[in-house]
Amino acid sequence: MSNLRGLSLFANVGIAEAYMKDIGVDIILANEIDKDRAHFYQDVYKGTHMVCGDITDDEVREGIVNEAIQKNVDFVIATPPCQGMSEAGLRLELDPRNQLISYAIDVIKRIKPKFVFMENVPKQLTTKIKCENEIVLIPEYIKRELGENYKFNKETLVMAKDYGVPQLRERNIFLLVRKDIQGVTWEFPEKQREITLREAIGGLPSLDPYLRDGIKKTLEKFPDFEKKKAAGLAVSKWHYPPTHSWKQVEWMMHTPSGKSAIYNEVYYPQKADGTPVKAHHNHYRRLKWDMPCRTITQNNGVISSLACVHPGNAYQSDTGETLYSDPRVLSIYELLIVMSLPLDWPIPEWASDTLIRKVFGEGIPSKLVREIMLALLAQLK
Template sequence: MNDKKLNVLDLFCGCGGLSKGFEQAGYNIVLGVDNNVSALKTYVYNHKGSKSLNADLSNPDTFDIIDDLTVDHKIDIIIGGPPCQGFSLTGPRQFDDPRNKLYLAMIETVRRYRPKAFLIENVPGMATLYNGEVKNEIIRRFTEMGYNVNSQIVCSADYGVPQIRKRLVFVGLLKSCEKFEFPEPTHSPQNYVSCEQAIGDLPSLENELGEETSNYSISPLTEYQKKMKGNCSVLHNHVAIDHKPFVKEVISMVPDGGNYKDLPPGIGESRKFHMAWTRYCSNKPSRTIDTGHRNIFHYKYNRCPTVRESARLQSFPDDFVFLGNKTEQNRQVGNAVPVLMAEAIGKQMLKYIDEK
């Protein structure tokens, strides 16, 4: 059956948000490569039909290992989200940061396999970094290799993800006279999926911490919840953080969608920055899920979101299980490309690529 599907190589695959979206769009994921052991464990657990490789993509020897592991397949598509810390507006913004050079791994593999198409995902700040020099350089290198490249900043909420997460995405098509058009949004601010619509069915954990695996106690209430739950009968990764009583007390004073500005004078002053004591807003999508800072709280309960709640806000289905300790799980979720956004772009790419 996989013979009819287009074969994908995923670089910097992390736990596999991008891979999962492409799998849902109908692709066959051949191999995921990353150098983070716990992310790869999660990747392997959830992508049973794919191979995985724990290797450093800045080491040229890695490409020979990738050759060996993919020898039985023609690689049709290469996808990847090179780490963005160096490019990030919150990072050091160093052009020479070795992490910025990791996009060269994308260039090297595209050069070797000449896939029908490629996709690179990165933070939006990269579009304007050094007056657009970095972005233009990427486009120039792939154009020289025969690809027609388009790039756009896309917002995950536009594709049914209950989260405002903007990402710069490049898509290149080999020997194409057409430029890739990004998919039309399926949602607009009037009908964005909200936090409550996304996670409102999950147990409160108010008087318990929960367990790594437990049984569902209630049924999904919304279309989005039904979609995420699918046929999954076990609730994974829904474990609360054991906050100190004073943290719970302070957060209990913040209303739905509020933040430190809503606290009485003298309360919560241990955390003083613009995001301090923020609660998600129940009737809006969440802000960008990060890799695990403990400053954002559930819209209703006096605790941080669990890994499962964050995974729902990233549109991971409930049967996608996160492995590793809680810090690692949160990092995997926060690093991922939202699954439904990846699926929407993957489906759109299919329209431009010949059927096998």
């Protein structure tokens, strides 16, 4: 059988597509509205035609449909923005971003691909959108629009940790097979063994953070900073020290693995006058070694964000005080691992730390997609 020919909608930078070519899926066409992300995508996937434009624009959408038909696209992967539904977002009722699914549906109905992979956050199952003059749940809308021509998977909720990804990340995924395709049932494959954070990144060199006050303050607080940095870069150019403020670093130096600094008796998040910072119990929290990484979010470069600080290891200071190493967020290299991307995935040199972290936080883990696609491809062979 020849390779599937795919279209990626809301493509981000192509994290979902990282293993597609290897397993027999050619993403020949992609669409992304953000110029930096489209540029990033095109640098990584030079053989894919990236259409940078707004899918809600009729002319842009018409162009995508016509090209997909001309190029015999038989597979569509659609991953609309989830911020309007995410637990980490505001979740405004009838958030305009939630309506974007309707444009993906329009493209699918016009292209009529054999197979469709639609992914979003679990909250999609209970999120409503406005359809003409009616308010409907997104799943009801999708099945109403596509149910006549497509078969859907029975179970739609899936955890990335169950498929070789060292990260929890629960997603809602609709797997569609066109009804005229005989003998193919697309469901999630058998679960795999969980990979803990210790297994995934425990063997990497420890890193001290770079302090915003500059190298002098950094070396004062971390005399081995340069030595550790060199050891990290010897592993990968992406395993380099994140930059943080000293006050946040000091709070995390007194915070054990799996704990939040907000519960520290002395070194807790506080304002200049000593008033405790109001924070969620998962803010300023270190990850746990003996479980998969918590879900990576857009703000994974900020210590105060949701559970994104390295687990660290206990050590004794010169004064005999128990402190904890790696008072920092995960490095870009560590994020590559917990997102299950290939370690040699060609991140463009021009991409900023902020952009890389943000697109990782919005991506679907690559190995999760690979395993689900393999479940389909095994039947087609």
